[in-house]
Amino acid sequence: MASRLSAEEEQATKQFLEEINKWTSQHGVSPLSWDVAVKFLMARKFDVLRAIELFHSYRETRLREGIVKLQPHEEPLRSELLSGKFTVLGVRDPTGASIALYTAKLHHPSKTGNHVVLQALFYLLDRAVESFETQRNGLVFIYDMAGSNYTNFELDLSKKILNLLKGAFPARLKKVLIVGAPVWFRVPYNLLSLLLKEKLRERVQMVKMADLRQHLPRDCLPEHLGGCLPLDVHSWNMQLLSEQNGRVDPVDELVGIPLENTSIHTPGAEAMSLAELMANLNRAQRSGIYLEYEELRREQPSGSFTCALAPHNQERNRYGDVLCLDQTRVRLKARRNERSDYINASFMDGYKQKNAYIGTQGPLEKTYGDFWRMVWEQSVLVIVMTTRTDEGGRRKCGQYWPQEEGGQEVYGHIAVVSHRVDNHAHYNQTTLELHNTETFEQRQVTHFQFLSWPDYGVPSSALSLIGFLGAVKYQQQWAVQAFGSQWRGHPLGPPMVVHCSAGIGRTGTFCALDICLSQLQDVGTLNICQTVRRMRSQRAFSIQTPEQYYFCHTAILENAQRQGLLSANQ
Structure with missing residues (x-):
């Protein structure tokens, strides 16, 4: 090529x-x-x-x-591919673009879930863009609504299809033609069009059946759409399936590894038992652990900071030297008149869980709206704050949520109401209700603020922090259950937002403890050095001081002794 x-x-x-x-x-x-x-x-x-x-x-x-591994010969994907709902026509438009067709009247939401429909769409589009000619000349997408009624329509599925086409699929989208749309579709269409970037909005058109030939010649259209092309979807898709025999899906290499194993935090060969960790600490002492941290600190991040360093994004960073890696940064969804999708926040894996956390800085007043947009867009249920707003006479984080019970504030298009505040010995727990003023949806989020952690230092009581971690994890588990079928991702739920001031020191320590304790509970071993190294590859410079790194060791051992897993004499 x-x-x-x-x-x-x-x-x-x-x-x-x-x-x-x-x-x-x-x-x-x-x-x-x-x-x-x-x-x-x-x-x-x-x-x-x-x-x-x-x-x-x-x-x-x-x-x-x-959609990790597409298996077109297995049910229910095979039946969906043969249903005729999706196909790629065997002709091209006059510019050489491929033509994909979705027939809305064949979709029955009560019988087929969105997951299977999206699998079929991914599979067929991936096959279409294997062609160099299609890659070069692009794709036309016909959304055929002729003869469909409201029971064939699903707004959430349509949103996902448009989101995929607008910015998450490797094809040049020339245009989307919505053909034969019924009158009742006008209101959903207005909602869907708000999702689209201006450039793509220009390419999406509602077209009457009689006018379709102004966009595509007759020999490029099926007979039922006024063209002269016999349409035998079943035969075309059967041929596609027969070609697939013995063939590896070309996009599996992009997804790489099964969903349950996508986290970078899995047990490694050099993991230690609790007794080995204790022996290592006794042998190395504080000075040896500090030297180990210094070696980690000297390792340069593997990645780039291009977006964080862009001139129009620099004012969104609390600290000029604490930046997001391009490879793991959280991208805000596109909105009209928004210049950038940047927020100083990074996806971070947990133990055997991809994107378990979003590590971020303490919000600035100018980024409150961005922060709550991110919380909403990522379906966050729990926010963990490990700093006070002011420490030592310095502002560490803005007051980005209504602190008092009954208080309410509006940040961008997200209204936040404080329903309840529970004060504990070392932390406050606030129940917040979020209202999306654009979609009229609402959601509950729990905000935890740990109060016993000095900046650059460590908590005076390791057990207070580990108790706090336990409360956070219990709330996350409860919230995921309450969220129910709205959440279809990892069983442990959407990412938890974790932040301090810069989003690397206390944030990194909290996440490292959670990862190590989770692995210890699962397989009886852990590796703090490996965990921190991997964590820093996603949120650069995580764990800011040797004291915080040393604290990870002592906190885990202190907790083990409290649980009777180690004697004080070991």
């Missing part, structure tokens, strides 16, 4: 592969092939940075929707 690219495109492909394969190596995912790299670059006109963002959006979308 390289010979079909210009010299500039080949150079862009090499640069893209160099950047992406740093990430794949770090996360234990198979390196990307040249052909797959070209597919992402074609979709973004060989703009390397935009193609890298597309790669991560695509991969994260598949993981979020649980």
Whole structure:
């Protein structure tokens, strides 16, 4: 394929592969092939940075929707592929673009869940864009609503399809033609159009059946849409399935590893038992642990900070030297008139759980709206704050939530109401209700603030912090159960937001303790050094001082002794 690219495109492909394969190596995912790299670059006109963002959006979308390994010969995906709901026509439009067709009247929400429908869409579109010609010339998507009624329509599914097409799929989307839309579709369409970026909104058009030939010639349209093309969806998709026999899905390499194993925090060969950890601490003493931390501190982050350093984003960073890695940063969803999707926040894995946390800085007044947007968009149920707003006469974090019971504030399009405040010995627990003023949805979030942790220092009582961690995890578990079927991701739920002032010191210590204690409970071993090294690859510079690193060791051992897992004499 390289010979079909210009010299500039080949150079862009090499640069893209160099950047992406740093990430794949770090996360234990198979390196990307040249052909797959070209597919992402074609979709973004060989703009390397935009193609890298597309790669991560695509991969994260598949993981979020649980579409990890597509198995087209197994049910229920096989039946969905043969249902005729989705197909790619065997012709191209006059510009060479492929034409994908979705037939709305064949969808019955009561019989087929969104998960299976999205699997089929991913599979068929992935097969369509394997063609170099389609990559170069793009894709036309026909949303055929002719003959459909309200029982065939599902707003959430339509949102997911448009979100996929607008920014999470490696194809040049030329246009989306919504054909034969019934009168009742006008209100849902207005809601859906708000999701779209301005450029894509221009490409999405509602078209009457009689006017469809103004957009596509008759020989590119099926007979039932006024064209002359015989449509045998079953035969076309059967051929696709027969070609798939013995063939590895080309996009499985992007998702890499099964969903339950995607976290970078899994037991390693050098894990220690509690007795070995105690012996290591006795041998190394505080000075040896401090030296171990110093070695970690000297390791430079593997990744880039391009977005965090962009001039228009720098004012959104609380500290100029605490930045987000491009590879793991949380991206705010696009909104009209918003220049940037940046927030100083990073996805961080937990023990055997991808994106268990969002590590972030203490919100600034100018970023309160961004913070609550992120909480809403990521379905966050629990916020963990490990700092006071002011310490030592210095502002560490803004008062970004209504503190008093009954208080309410509006941040951007999210209204936050404080329903209840419970004061404990070392922390406060506030029950908040979020109202999305655009969608009229509401959601409950619990805010925890730990009060016994001095900046740069460590808590005077390790057990108070571990007790606090237990309360946080219990609330997360309860909230996930209450969230019910609205949450379809990892069984442990959406990410918890964890922050201090900079979002690396106390935040990193809290997360490291949770990861190590979870592994200890699961398999009886842990590795603090490995955990911190891996954590710093996602939220750069996590754990800010040798004292915090040493505290991880002593806190775990103190907790083990309290539980009778170790004697004080060991």
